[in-house]
Amino acid sequence: MPPIVDKSAKRADIIEHAAAVFSKTGYHATKMQDIATAAGIGKGTIYEYFRTKEELFLAVYDAWMTEYENVIRTRTAAAEDALSKVDAIRDSAVEFYTSRAEQAPLLLEFWAHALRTDNPAFLERVRRTRSFLKNLGASLTAELVNSGWFTEVDSISFSELETGISDGIFLSWVLDGRSFPLDKAYTFRQSVIGLGLLSNETRPILADRLAAKLKKGM
Amino acid sequence: MPPIVDKSAKRADIIEHAAAVFSKTGYHATKMQDIATAAGIGKGTIYEYFRTKEELFLAVYDAWMTEYENVIRTRTAAAEDALSKVDAIRDSAVEFYTSRAEQAPLLLEFWAHALRTDNPAFLERVRRTRSFLKNLGASLTAELVNSGWFTEVDSISFSELETGISDGIFLSWVLDGRSFPLDKAYTFRQSVIGLGLLSNETRPILADRLAAKLKKGM
Amino acid sequence: MPPIVDKSAKRADIIEHAAAVFSKTGYHATKMQDIATAAGIGKGTIYEYFRTKEELFLAVYDAWMTEYENVIRTRTAAAEDALSKVDAIRDSAVEFYTSRAEQAPLLLEFWAHALRTDNPAFLERVRRTRSFLKNLGASLTAELVNSGWFTEVDSISFSELETGISDGIFLSWVLDGRSFPLDKAYTFRQSVIGLGLLSNETRPILADRLAAKLKKGM
Amino acid sequence: MPPIVDKSAKRADIIEHAAAVFSKTGYHATKMQDIATAAGIGKGTIYEYFRTKEELFLAVYDAWMTEYENVIRTRTAAAEDALSKVDAIRDSAVEFYTSRAEQAPLLLEFWAHALRTDNPAFLERVRRTRSFLKNLGASLTAELVNSGWFTEVDSISFSELETGISDGIFLSWVLDGRSFPLDKAYTFRQSVIGLGLLSNETRPILADRLAAKLKKGM
DNA sequence: GATGAATGAGCTTTCATTCAT
DNA sequence: AATGAATGAAAGCTCATTCAT
Numbered sequence: 077m078p079p080i081v082d083k084s085a086k087r088a089d090i091i092e093h094a095a096a097v098f099s100k101t102g103y104h105a106t107k108m109q110d111i112a113t114a115a116g117i118g119k120g121t122i123y124e125y126f127r128t129k130e131e132l133f134l135a136v137y138d139a140w141m142t143e144y145e146n147v148i149r150t151r152t153a154a155a156e157d158a159l160s161k162v163d164a165i166r167d168s169a170v171e172f173y174t175s176r177a178e179q180a181p182l183l184l185e186f187w188a189h190a191l192r193t194d195n196p197a198f199l200e201r202v203r204r205t206r207s208f209l210k211n212l213g214a215s216l217t218a219e220l221v222n223s224g225w226f227t228e229v230d231s232i233s234f235s236e237l238e239t240g241i242s243d244g245i246f247l248s249w250v251l252d253g254r255s256f257p258l259d260k261a262y263t264f265r266q267s268v269i270g271l272g273l274l275s276n277e278t279r280p281i282l283a284d285r286l287a288a289k290l291k292k293g294m
Numbered sequence: 295m296p297p298i299v300d301k302s303a304k305r306a307d308i309i310e311h312a313a314a315v316f317s318k319t320g321y322h323a324t325k326m327q328d329i330a331t332a333a334g335i336g337k338g339t340i341y342e343y344f345r346t347k348e349e350l351f352l353a354v355y356d357a358w359m360t361e362y363e364n365v366i367r368t369r370t371a372a373a374e375d376a377l378s379k380v381d382a383i384r385d386s387a388v389e390f391y392t393s394r395a396e397q398a399p400l401l402l403e404f405w406a407h408a409l410r411t412d413n414p415a416f417l418e419r420v421r422r423t424r425s426f427l428k429n430l431g432a433s434l435t436a437e438l439v440n441s442g443w444f445t446e447v448d449s450i451s452f453s454e455l456e457t458g459i460s461d462g463i464f465l466s467w468v469l470d471g472r473s474f475p476l477d478k479a480y481t482f483r484q485s486v487i488g489l490g491l492l493s494n495e496t497r498p499i500l501a502d503r504l505a506a507k508l509k510k511g512m
Numbered sequence: 513m514p515p516i517v518d519k520s521a522k523r524a525d526i527i528e529h530a531a532a533v534f535s536k537t538g539y540h541a542t543k544m545q546d547i548a549t550a551a552g553i554g555k556g557t558i559y560e561y562f563r564t565k566e567e568l569f570l571a572v573y574d575a576w577m578t579e580y581e582n583v584i585r586t587r588t589a590a591a592e593d594a595l596s597k598v599d600a601i602r603d604s605a606v607e608f609y610t611s612r613a614e615q616a617p618l619l620l621e622f623w624a625h626a627l628r629t630d631n632p633a634f635l636e637r638v639r640r641t642r643s644f645l646k647n648l649g650a651s652l653t654a655e656l657v658n659s660g661w662f663t664e665v666d667s668i669s670f671s672e673l674e675t676g677i678s679d680g681i682f683l684s685w686v687l688d689g690r691s692f693p694l695d696k697a698y699t700f701r702q703s704v705i706g707l708g709l710l711s712n713e714t715r716p717i718l719a720d721r722l723a724a725k726l727k728k729g730m
Numbered sequence: 731m732p733p734i735v736d737k738s739a740k741r742a743d744i745i746e747h748a749a750a751v752f753s754k755t756g757y758h759a760t761k762m763q764d765i766a767t768a769a770g771i772g773k774g775t776i777y778e779y780f781r782t783k784e785e786l787f788l789a790v791y792d793a794w795m796t797e798y799e800n801v802i803r804t805r806t807a808a809a810e811d812a813l814s815k816v817d818a819i820r821d822s823a824v825e826f827y828t829s830r831a832e833q834a835p836l837l838l839e840f841w842a843h844a845l846r847t848d849n850p851a852f853l854e855r856v857r858r859t860r861s862f863l864k865n866l867g868a869s870l871t872a873e874l875v876n877s878g879w880f881t882e883v884d885s886i887s888f889s890e891l892e893t894g895i896s897d898g899i900f901l902s903w904v905l906d907g908r909s910f911p912l913d914k915a916y917t918f919r920q921s922v923i924g925l926g927l928l929s930n931e932t933r934p935i936l937a938d939r940l941a942a943k944l945k946k947g948m
Numbered sequence: 949g950a951t952g953a954a955t956g957a958g959c960t961t962t963c964a965t966t967c968a969t
Numbered sequence: 970a971a972t973g974a975a976t977g978a979a980a981g982c983t984c985a986t987t988c989a990t
Contacts (some may be wrong), residue, residue: 083953102410104322107980118955123982181409187469188406191399192320202469229486230511236466236474237483237512244462248454251405251420256454265455268447272490273508290491293448294455301970326964336972338966347964519974538846540758544960554976559961617845623905624842627835628756638905665922666947672902672910673919673948680898684890687841687856692890701891704883708926709944726927729884730891737949762985763952772951774987783985 087125088139090115095136099179103133103189130189134198137186140179141205144172152212158219165212166266170259173246180250209242210235220273227275234273241265260294305343306357308333313354317397321351321407348407352416355404358397359423362390370430376437383430384484388477391464398468427460428453438491445493452491459483478512523561524575526551531572535615539569539625566625570633573622576615577641580608588648594655601648602702606695609682616686645678646671656709663711670709677701696730741779742793744769749790753833757787757843784843788852791840794833795859798826806866812873819866820920824913827900834904863896864889874927881929888927895919914948 093115097106108129112119126132151164173180190198213235220226245261267289274282311333315324326347330337344350369382391398408416431453438444463479485507492500529551533542544565548555562568587600609616626634649671656662681697703725710718747769751760762783766773780786805818827834844852867889874880899915921943928936 086953102406105410108982109980112956119981120955120983121953124953127982129981181406184402184406184409187465188320188399188402191402191468192323199469199471206466206470227505227508229508233482233511234486234508237463237479237486240462240466240479241459242462243465244458244460245455247405247461247465248424248458250409251417252424253417261455261458264451265459268452268455268490269486270490272486272488287445290445290447290452293451325962330973337964338972339970341965342970522974538842541846543958548977555960556962556976556978557974560974560976563961565960617842620838620842620845623901624756624835624838627838627904628759635905635907642902642905663941663944665944669918669947670922670944673899673915673922676898676902676915677895677919678898679901680894680896681891683841683897683901684860684894686845687853688860689853697891697894700887701895704888704891704923704926706926708922708924723881726881726883726888729887761983766952773985774951774953775949777986778949 083125087135090117090122090125090132091135091139094132095139095179095182098133098136098185099176099182103182103185130193130195133186133189134195134201136182137198138201140176140183141201144168145205145208147172148209148212158216158223159225161216162220162266165209165216166262169242169246170262173249174258177254180246184247184250206239209239213238224275225278226273229273238269241269256294264289264294301343305353308335308340308343308350309353309357312350313357313397313400316351316354317394317400321400321403348411348413351404351407352413352419354400355416356419358394358401359419362386363423363426365390366427366430376434376441377443379434380438380484383427383434384480387460387464388480391467392476395472398464402465402468424457427457431456442493443496444491447491456487459487474512482507482512519561523571526553526558526561526568527571527575530568531575531615531618534569534572535612535618539618539621566629566631569622569625570631570637572618573634574637576612576619577637580604581641581644583608584645584648594652594659595661597652598656598702601645601652602698605678605682606698609685610694613690616682620683620686642675645675649674660711661714662709665709674705677705692730700725700730737779741789744771744776744779744786745789745793748786749793749833749836752787752790753830753836757836757839784847784849787840787843788849788855790836791852792855794830794837795855798822799859799862801826802863802866812870812877813879815870816874816920819863819870820916823896823900824916827903828912831908834900838901838904860893863893867892878929879932880927883927892923895923910948918943918948 090111094111097111097114101110108122109119111132112122115122122132126135148165148168151168152161155161155164186198187202190202210232214231217226217229217231217234221228221231242262245258245265249256249258249261267286271283271286271290274286308329312329315329315332319328326340327337329350330340333340340350344353366383366386369386370379373379373382404416405420408420428450432449435444435447435449435452435456439446439449460480463476463483467474467476467479485504489501489504489508492504526547530547533547533550537546544558545555547568548558551558558568562571584601584604587604588597591597591600622634623638626638646668650667653662653665653667653670653674657664657667678698681694681701685692685694685697703722707719707722707726710722744765748765751765751768755764762776763773765786766776769776776786780789802819802822805822806815809815809818840852841856844856864886868885871880871883871885871888875882875885896916899912899919903910903912903915921940925937925940925944928940
């Protein structure tokens with residue numbers, strides 16, 4: 077038996093394998109033994125790092141969402157202006173989801189589970205990422221309104237809507253068997269929404285380009 | 295003299311009670327005995343009408359979606375023009391979901407299950423309603439484009455997007471603990487999207503009103 | 513599968529087999545499967561009649577003690593006078609324990625368990641039989657005192673002592689590998705105790721006989 | 731500089747902590763980790779001193795019984811005559827048990843375990859103390875008979891009986907929730923038994939005093 | 949000697965499903 | 970048609986014990 081690197085590395089390793097097995101088999105159909113086997117460890121070892129199967133499930137989701145948030149943080153920080161930041165968020169979402177296409181159904185399972193379990197940590201974790209996205213969206217919206225790009229819009233409401241829209245496109249994509257390219261859908265949506273929000277000053281600048289995209293579709 | 299109930303009435307009765315129990319407890323935590331008890335029948339009797347728990351779950355979803363589709367069919371048939379039909383769809387969705395607020399998480403569970411089970415009937419059923427909605431949306435969109443209300447837009451893509459957006463708002467609503475009024479969210483969304491789609495001819499007519507709604511928020 | 517006789521008969525049947533398996537293997541080492549196999553039923557069936565292994569254990573003890581009490585009730589009722597009733601109790605105890613020699617260690621396990629479990633029903637059941645025996649003993653003692661056979665003695669204390677002595681002899685018998693005949697031990701004890709309790713009037717009548725028994729031993 | 735403790739001191743320390751934890755939680759519910767934590771050492775360290783949990787259990791019992799025997803040896807050696815030695819034994823028992831009231835149920839568990847395990851060392855240890863007590867009792871009885879205090883009695887049988895009685899009183903005391911004072915019970919028993927054993931010569935001397943105690947009860 | 953991470957045998961309990969009545 | 974007693978596969982979790990460091 078090789079010496080253990082360190083506890084948190086092993087924990088991360090278990091999470092990674094659990095993510096793979098959960099993604100493939102689904103939460104309920106996955107047995108702890110499956111995960112142990114995949115991770116090349118004993119069943120009991122998992123319980124040294126996670127108290128229950130449910131806690132491990134939460135850890136998988138947490139790892140995903142933490143990474144997702146970090147990607148967005150990094151990318152938006154690198155972007156110079158508000159419009160670029162919006163694009164950065166869109167690209168982050170598209171890349172995150174497409175690179176995890178096989179794992180996408182697990183997000184649905186997680187949401188469903190969060191709504192059922194007695195453990196409040198699940199919904200809390202779900203809402204944390206949603207808050208992060210909504211706050212980010214609201215501040216960018218406000219910036220776009222203030223800079224004159226957008227017509228006046230309640231930035232909180234709009235960000236709430238946008239967050240829902242993103243999830244909805246993802247949901248459609250998953251339920252429809254990923255029958256359309258996710259990036260095209262996000263871009264198309266951006267054109268529709270953008271066209272609606274342009275101010276009277278900026279509309280002339282972009283309207284034609286966006287209109288062309290609308291005509292073309294996904 | 296035993297009450298005469300034809301098989302399909304009893305089947306419907308079981309579905310109704312199953313829906314209630316599933317909604318409250320969730321699919322996995324619900325025991326067949328719970329449903330039998332709720333329906334006031336013997337556990338074995340359920341199996342006279344449904345081969346498995348899973349099939350009963352499907353039947354519950356099917357009943358819901360069939361009713362949902364029928365409501366939309368009836369309402370859109372009663373509406374006179376395309377814009378009214380769009381409103382009819384929106385109202386149907388809002389009413390359907392708000393009147394089933396407690397049952398909403400079950401839809402998530404159903405979707406998650408549909409993506410996992412080997413039984414293709416689940417995804418088929420999910421996609422049937424989605425197709426219905428997308429087709430209806432596409433034809434209404436085409437009508438609005440043709441009539442000059444909307445700028446030119448790929449109606450198939452747009453309808454796909456709109457379907458996703460509806461699901462996404464619903465999803466947000468459920469995950470965020472129904473913290474905002476669903477009808478307001480749907481209306482707000484309609485304003486944003488509508489403003490983006492108006493043609494150059496119709497924009498002057500409605501732009502001010504929609505802009506006011508954007509400003510006001512949900 | 514033959515038709516079921518009736519629920520309580522089946523329950524009793526499970527108890528009987530559980531008693532046999534518990535006696536042979538001990539409570540902790542016994543698996544529910546062992547009992548099911550012995551009873552010729554499925555493992556799950558046991559759970560139709562008993563909620564937990566612990567509850568089944570209690571049922572076994574309860575059945576034994578109920579029978580024990582009933583034997584004593586029947587025998588003492590049939591005995592004519594107090595002295596005969598005392599003998600009846602002694603004989604009942606000896607016969608009960610010797611006929612269950614193999615099962616005796618289980619009583620120890622039950623007592624130990626009763627002192628550990630959170631379920632108060634265990635100690636309650638233990639104390640119920642003890643109360644029954646102590647009350648019976650106290651009333652017989654009072655009768656023997658009143659009739660002049662015994663010298664004055666606090667009947668409650670004496671009965672408490674006697675109950676303990678009975679258990680103690682049984683305990684010795686079990687721990688020492690049943691190396692002495694239980695009936696002889698009970699008789700010998702009766703002689704010692706009896707000799708101590710005789711009144712000045714009755715001592716002359718029985719002293720010689722009892723003294724002879726003391727000399728002889730077990 | 732690490733504290734110097736020789737192996738046997740550390741072994742004794744583990745036994746002491748194990749006794750405390752076993753007493754509180756019971757043998758089966760106690761985890762090796764609990765003992766390690768209580769002793770402030772690592773789980774693996776226990777296995778440097780004891781091969782199994784069972785062996786540690788035996789060691790705890792052995793320590794108790796060895797101490798018990800030593801107390802009796804010391805006290806009886808200090809007593810001048812046979813009657814005083816008898817009192818010394820009684821006092822030792824009462825003090826030993828009352829000072830370990832919380833630990834008493836563990837003795838029952840030990841006995842139960844001894845009757846179940848394949849390891850013969852358990853019953854051997856149990857019987858060793860019992861033999862010690864029986865032999866001591868028999869020789870004291872013989873002395874009391876020879877000196878004329880007691881009427882003729884088979885000292886082996888009587889000592890066997892007395893050992894059982896002691897255990898029985900202890901058992902009653904534990905099972906009845908220590909609802910009576912143990913010392914009073916032992917004294918009361920001594921009066922009853924003593925009155926039965928007095929010889930014709932000594933009876934006049936003590937009978938009145940013992941009779942008074944009988945009347946008074948525990 | 950001391951440690952605690954790793955292990956997996958083992959066990960209770962659940963519950964969808966069957967089928968004799 | 971209706972029932973519910975019977976079933977056993979299944980799985981999460983525990984914990985005594987090992988052994989590399």
